Amino acid sequence: MKKKLELLEELQVIDQLIDLKKTEQAILSTDIDELQKVVSEMQSSLSEQQSQMADLRKEKSDLEVALHAEQENIRRSETNMKEIKTNKEYQAVGKEIAAARKQVSDIEEQLLLLITRMDELNAEMDKMQEELASSELTSSASVAEKQSLIEEFQQSIDSSLANRELLVKGLGNNLVRRYNQLREQRRGQALAEVRDGSCLGCNMNLPPQLYNNLFKYDEMYFCPHCQRILMLKQGTEEG
Numbered sequence: 001m002k003k004k005l006e007l008l009e010e011l012q013v014i015d016q017l018i019d020l021k022k023t024e025q026a027i028l029s030t031d032i033d034e035l036q037k038v039v040s041e042m043q044s045s046l047s048e049q050q051s052q053m054a055d056l057r058k059e060k061s062d063l064e065v066a067l068h069a070e071q072e073n074i075r076r077s078e079t080n081m082k083e084i085k086t087n088k089e090y091q092a093v094g095k096e097i098a099a100a101r102k103q104v105s106d107i108e109e110q111l112l113l114l115i116t117r118m119d120e121l122n123a124e125m126d127k128m129q130e131e132l133a134s135s136e137l138t139s140s141a142s143v144a145e146k147q148s149l150i151e152e153f154q155q156s157i158d159s160s161l162a163n164r165e166l167l168v169k170g171l172g173n174n175l176v177r178r179y180n181q182l183r184e185q186r187r188g189q190a191l192a193e194v195r196d197g198s199c200l201g202c203n204m205n206l207p208p209q210l211y212n213n214l215f216k217y218d219e220m221y222f223c224p225h226c227q228r229i230l231m232l233k234q235g236t237e238e239g
């Protein structure tokens with residue numbers, strides 16, 4: 001029985017190591033997700049700016065077409081004016097020209113605003129592109145580093161699992177099943193050390209008879225409070 005308890009203890013050390021490595025892997029994965037999220041948010045900001053720029057370009061080209069049309073109107077009216085006979089007609093065409101000139105100056109003003117906005121947006125995009133490039137660089141280095149750590153942990157987990165399999169073979173199915181159940185129920189700890197008559201799994205005192213029985217190593221004993229498998233620690237290991 002003592003031998004089996006020792007094997008179980010060894011199994012628990014391995015299992016807790018595996019748990020630890022898995023937790024570390026999960027943390028690294030979350031970190032990687034966050035790093036990639038930052039970069040992808042910057043990418044989507046940039047592409048939003050690019051689509052804004054496309055809209056502004058379209059607006060600009062529409063305004064230029066309108067400007068050109070108004071200028072054509074003015075030229076045509078000016079040509080017509082030369083053939084006008086009556087004062088009334090002359091005044092009417094004059095009004096048309098004045099209205100068209102007003103249109104031209106409005107459009108030119110809008111164009112100026114638009115070009116200013118485009119310049120600003122261009123500057124914003126340059127800045128975002130620079131930030132994105134540097135962020136991608138740092139992020140990809142950090143992601144690669146974290147990924148290689150995850151792989152390292154995986155190798156360690158795999159070799160622990162191989163050791164675990166050997167141990168499990170020596171312990172028998174029933175015992176391992178019981179141990180696995182306890183681990184699930186007791187936050188990863190199926191075995192509890194006993195020191196000075198107390199279970200260190202739950203820090204409760206054990207009944208004296210049970211405590212005495214532990215020294216016999218005749219069978220497996222369980223803590224009446226937390227149900228963990230009890231494992232006597234004595235001699236040099238006793239604090």
Ligand SMILES: [Zn+2]
Pocket residue numbers: 192199200201202203204223224225226227228
């Ligand atoms: Zn206990």
